[in-house]
Amino acid sequence: MSEFSIDGRPVPFTEGQTVAAALVAAGRVAWRTTRVGHRPRGVFCGIGVCFDCLVTIDGAGGQRACVVPARPGMNVTTGETMTTAATATTAATATTATTEEGDDD
Amino acid sequence: MTEQSDLIVVGAGPAGLAATAAALAGGLRVALVDSGTVVGGQYWRHPPEHARAAIPTEDLHHGLREYRALADALPAARAAGRLDLRTAHHVWSAVREDDGFAVHAADRREAPAETAVVLRAPRLLVATGAYDRQLPFPGWDLPGVLTIGGLQALLKGGGVTAGSRVALGGTGPFLLPVAAGLAARGAEVVAVCEAANPLAWLRHPGPLLRNPGKWGEGAGYAVALARHRVRVRPRTAIVRAEGDERVTAVRIASLAADGSPRPGTERRIEVDAVGIGWGFAPQLDLLVALGCDLTASDDGNAVVAVDDGQRTTVPGLYAAGEVCGVGGAPLAVAEGRLAAESVLADAGTAPVPGDPAARAKRLAAVRATVARQRAFARAMALAHPLPEAWSEWLTDETVVCRCEEVTAGAVRAACADGGAPDHRQVKQLTRAGMGWCQGRMCGPTVHCLAGRGRPYTPAERLVATPVTLGALADLDRRNSPARTE
Numbered sequence: 276m277s278e279f280s281i282d283g284r285p286v287p288f289t290e291g292q293t294v295a296a297a298l299v300a301a302g303r304v305a306w307r308t309t310r311v312g313h314r315p316r317g318v319f320c321g322i323g324v325c326f327d328c329l330v331t332i333d334g335a336g337g338q339r340a341c342v343v344p345a346r347p348g349m350n351v352t353t354g355e356t357m358t359t360a361a362t363a364t365t366a367a368t369a370t371t372a373t374t375e376e377g378d379d380d
Numbered sequence: 381m382t383e384q385s386d387l388i389v390v391g392a393g394p395a396g397l398a399a400t401a402a403a404l405a406g407g408l409r410v411a412l413v414d415s416g417t418v419v420g421g422q423y424w425r426h427p428p429e430h431a432r433a434a435i436p437t438e439d440l441h442h443g444l445r446e447y448r449a450l451a452d453a454l455p456a457a458r459a460a461g462r463l464d465l466r467t468a469h470h471v472w473s474a475v476r477e478d479d480g481f482a483v484h485a486a487d488r489r490e491a492p493a494e495t496a497v498v499l500r501a502p503r504l505l506v507a508t509g510a511y512d513r514q515l516p517f518p519g520w521d522l523p524g525v526l527t528i529g530g531l532q533a534l535l536k537g538g539g540v541t542a543g544s545r546v547a548l549g550g551t552g553p554f555l556l557p558v559a560a561g562l563a564a565r566g567a568e569v570v571a572v573c574e575a576a577n578p579l580a581w582l583r584h585p586g587p588l589l590r591n592p593g594k595w596g597e598g599a600g601y602a603v604a605l606a607r608h609r610v611r612v613r614p615r616t617a618i619v620r621a622e623g624d625e626r627v628t629a630v631r632i633a634s635l636a637a638d639g640s641p642r643p644g645t646e647r648r649i650e651v652d653a654v655g656i657g658w659g660f661a662p663q664l665d666l667l668v669a670l671g672c673d674l675t676a677s678d679d680g681n682a683v684v685a686v687d688d689g690q691r692t693t694v695p696g697l698y699a700a701g702e703v704c705g706v707g708g709a710p711l712a713v714a715e716g717r718l719a720a721e722s723v724l725a726d727a728g729t730a731p732v733p734g735d736p737a738a739r740a741k742r743l744a745a746v747r748a749t750v751a752r753q754r755a756f757a758r759a760m761a762l763a764h765p766l767p768e769a770w771s772e773w774l775t776d777e778t779v780v781c782r783c784e785e786v787t788a789g790a791v792r793a794a795c796a797d798g799g800a801p802d803h804r805q806v807k808q809l810t811r812a813g814m815g816w817c818q819g820r821m822c823g824p825t826v827h828c829l830a831g832r833g834r835p836y837t838p839a840e841r842l843v844a845t846p847v848t849l850g851a852l853a854d855l856d857r858r859n860s861p862a863r864t865e
Contacts, residue, residue, distance in 0.1 A: 291430065
């Protein structure tokens with residue numbers, strides 16, 4: 276079996292599988308967080324139509340994990356850390372704004 | 381860039397493969413383009429050649445003899461320079477030009493890297509197939525809930541079962557091979573919920589009687605499912621999926637005649653994966669943008685209008701397979717052959733090889749197959765309709781548009797009091813259909829919620845699949861070699 280990495284952790288795969296197939300085979304069904312509800316998402320349509328399974332591969336964003344064949348040494352990132360950071364920033368800004376508004380009153 | 385082709389075929393599923401084989405046999409030079417890494421489409425999805433020993437999938441297929449006959453014709457044609465085979469090429473646009481068509485694709489053989497490619501030919505055949513039609517229900521956005529086509533793709537393409545306890549739901553014969561395939565690979569298929577009443581087939585017995593091939597296929601699944609003790613529950617639906625970070629259970633309910641859940645029949649089943657499919661939605665992106673006339677199909681979809689030779693209303697443009705009406709692989713193969721015969725007749729560049737009488741006889745047989753299979757497809761559509769009252773299982777919080785996370789409550793509010801009359805207007809008001817998938821998933825649903833009774837016509841999508849600006853800029857640079865530093 277070969278390996279690629281997702282967020283730094285190794286994922287084994289059989290040559291010929293897509294990134295999504297390898298992740299599902301490894302027991303992982305979710306690898307993305309939605310922007311609005313912060314809900315977990317993974318593979319849904321499995322054939323490149325729904326875009327639920329988006330990942331970043333070797334630095335290229337917006338890749339559909341279900342159509343990209345896994346290759347040894349591929350560096351897959353989910354951006355979850357990034358999303359969380361962005362969300363935290365937004366939340367912090369919102370809190371600050373509310374506080375300032377409150378102060379004005 | 382390779383030599384000029386006489387015909388570009390987009391889609392290497394049953395229809396595109398059959399058309400390519402027939403066009404090559406007739407002496408044409410063909411470019412065959414598909415987004416998959418190997419030919420076969422969704423129906424004959426295979427792992428790449430080098431992986432077939434490690435990922436055996438032969439037993440999951442039907443009609444493999446036909447697939448091999450079609451696929452085996454390709455290498456010799458490639459070697460002879462008459463076939464330009466472009467796998468892992470994602471077509472993002474097809475446009476009319478003065479002397480034919482230009483097909484724009486992103487070559488993703490080295491994905492995630494991509495290179496823009498333009499193919500040109502006087503004639504174009506679009507055989508882009510279909511994808512699973514979805515109806516939302518509470519919890520359908522939980523990880524572990526997939527389309528049945530998605531479950532099948534993981535299985536046929538990667539040898540992967542998405543769960544160990546799986547419930548399937550929706551309507552149509554496609555539920556059966558998916559259940560049988562999962563069971564064959566060791567998954568426990570705990571429920572197959574078929575919303576329709578199987579007796580509905582008896583209202584149109586003719587097409588069933590005239591297609592004995594379908595009985596054999598059906599009987600095969602029945603035996604396979606019985607062997608694995610999988611029960612198909614007619615007039616039943618999955619009305620809710622439960623779980624937190626992933627699906628852990630479904631609630632299923634018996635359906636009344638109008639498709640509404642019958643009170644008191646709901647029961648909970650623990651699962652770790654779910655598959656849903658309500659028939660199929662044809663992949664019309666290229667055809668809509670090319671300006672073809674559409675027509676209504678019995679399954680509620682708009683499909684491309686073709687004449688009795690698979691010619692669309694745009695001169696030089698042909699269509700075959702599910703884009704002309706969902707009907708399964710044997711119909712797609714026959715339509716592909718018919719389309720190729722029309723291309724040969726219309727091109728008229730050289731006499732078609734072979735005995736004209738034998739050719740006429742063959743053509744008549746193909747036409748008869750198309751007529752018989754279309755009658756079957758119509759009976760299938762009428763026997764497996766979307767349940768009239770399906771929207772009753774939505775709550776206001778149910779996500780309808782997965783990309784933009786627009787709820788059923790928001791869509792209903794947009795449609796209330798004579799508001800938005802169709803899915804386009806709902807999109808402007810709520811963002812439903814504005815996300816990554818461009819309404820491919822929620823379009824049919826929003827259409828149902830907004831304006832019942834008319835066939836679903838997808839929005840025009842000028843870019844059929846995302847392509848990077850870098851790849852386009854690179855193409856521009858390659859096409860202007862004179863412009864150097």
